[in-house]
Amino acid sequence: MAILEVNGIQKDFGSTQVLKNVSFTLEEGNALAIIGSSGSGKTTLLRCLNFLDSPSRGSIEVKGETLFDASWQASQKEKNLRLKRLHFGMVFQSFHLFPQYTALENVTLAERLLAKERTDFKQHKRDIYEEIDEHGKALLEQMGLADRISHYPHQLSGGQQQRVAIARALALKPDILCFDEPTSALDPELTGEVLKVIRGLATQKTTMIIVTHEMAFARDVADQIIFMDDGMIVEQGASKQVIDSPREERTKQFLTRYMEG
Template sequence: MTKPLTMVEIRGVHKSFGSLEVLQGIDLTIEKGSVTVILGPSGSGKSTLLRTINHLEKVDRGHVRVDGELIGYRQDGDRLYELHERHVLKQRAGIGFVFQTFNLFPHLTVLENVTEALLRRPRAEAKQRALDLLDRVGLADKAAAYPRQLSGGQQQRVAIARALALDPKLVLFDEPTSALDPELVGEVLDVMRDLARAGTTMIVVTHEIGFAREAADSIVFLDGGRILEHGPPAQVLDSPVHDRTRAFLSKVLS
């Protein structure tokens, strides 16, 4: 059903909040090892789409598969049975998620934030793994600090290390630099570029067009809950098909 090279398969996904239909039929396939950037005006459904991929948001219609596995449901014939929460939690462990507002645990140290998800590993092994990851985001020396003692950029890098702790096959980024002071955006994007180079499959909702142009394999432009454009950066950014895309790009690039 799913090709072996496909990491994420989104088919006919609809989602409403009350009377507002935020996603109006999304079809999207994402390859293993690729970096996909989702662009779009606010309210276009970018974050909602990202959150359906790890079932933080339930879909009303359609389905999402990650690495061939149906997310949040079990299929039996032509029926989808909603999975019990503990099974969904297990599925989520394979999908990293980085939030706009970091959402680090303030009462735990940086090291404990990263080891918190590693509950099934021996303590020493979990600690070593966390230190390696903190080293990878350049914050090994902050292991004993509390989140509140770090800058926004450093907190987001810890959040990325935390999302990587369980060795996810896919990492989702929900506007990871939107809550940062402008001079701190670069350090977070640097870490994300490193991840992209290492072959991590990433889906990134962002307004950083520069990052999209240079790190993305494909760009999705979303507007009003539909995909208007999907293609390589050069195509979507330089010769978009739709007027809406052109209008949006001229606003964010000016």
């Protein structure tokens, strides 16, 4: 059974259709890469999946539960929106770390805030916080940042900041980890260290959706690739098939232009 089912998503901004009847499924433990030119709708799709934007039409299901249906009344769409977002972890292009917090504090902040809602929080506050901090340290160690837990964002390189952002996204144990062009703000030297982390997550069968302009990376790491153009899915298939032997002429044109560029 698919962990994610996206059915007929459309997103309108005024009279402009940015997403047009987008449908796909994602199996648990798989990585899906989304490629396409700037303005093709990739980031908007990711924002709709994370409920940062509300689709104009369509539905989103995770683990068989309908989290969003555009036919619902507005009150239903907004109900438990924060809980719905917990199904997805989001890693943005520009890190979005809190500059006043250390690496560890950035990773553990959301978990600490959620812990306050636990019925046993007042009774076991110290133990709960210690457990959260240990979890945060383990995630930073996984990212190769064990020696940077007390550093502030301005003391970290761009690649290190993005790895902190990945640890933060993993902290709440989301069903699906989403990346919005995670290397676009990095120079080539730092790009490699972030891609290495994502490769490791793929090896561990972390369910991921990766919007990326790194074609070779998408081919090697993703199980499936979606190519989008003008708000639509033009082609979808196994990663090596889409990159090496695209079936659609528009996909061929995009890849040829990318390789020549």
